[in-house]
Amino acid sequence: MNRWGTRIWWVVAWAVLGLGLILSLQTARQQGAARQRLQRRQQDGEALHALLAEQAKPLAIRATLEKLSHDTPPPLRELLAAHGPAVPADLRRRESRTSAAGWQAQRWEVHFESVDLAALAKWLRILEWQQPPWRLIEGDWHHADHPAGAARATLIVEGLHRIQ
Secondary structure (H helix, E strand, O other), X not given: OOHHHHHHHHHHHHHHHHHHHHHHHHXXXXXXXXXXXXXXXXXXXXXXXXXXXXXXHHHHHHHHHHHOOOOOOOOHHHHHHHHOOOOOEEEEEEEEEEOOOOEEEEEEEEEEEEEEHHHHHHHHHHHHOOOOOEEEEEEEEEOOOOOOOEEEEXXXXXXXXXXX
């Protein structure tokens, strides 16, 4: 190879080396911004997964409700007579509200003047096992002037009814 050919190769080699250094420096400068973008995208993805999980809960509950064989829970009076504490209770219907699409939540107030708390707890478990279940929303117990293990109790229970 002649002298000019060697020089051309050296010039090309130095130009490629210079271009490589320039591109490397530019890439190094952009790396911080790219890392921040990727971290933001990862955080956005995690937030979206959390939102999807939150959205899935009501859908799963509704799917469970739709699979139930009964449209209404058994009446409280029947459950009280069959499984409730052996003391009289005062039942009063409270407000109704639309719960999920096609379902209505009906609240009842149940008042016992003097009730055995163990029997009351057993009755509440039976309420929760119904299909669809009754659930305890609020409870108020007063032990004063009652024997041990007994109390005056006022409960608010809620049952779901399918709207026809």
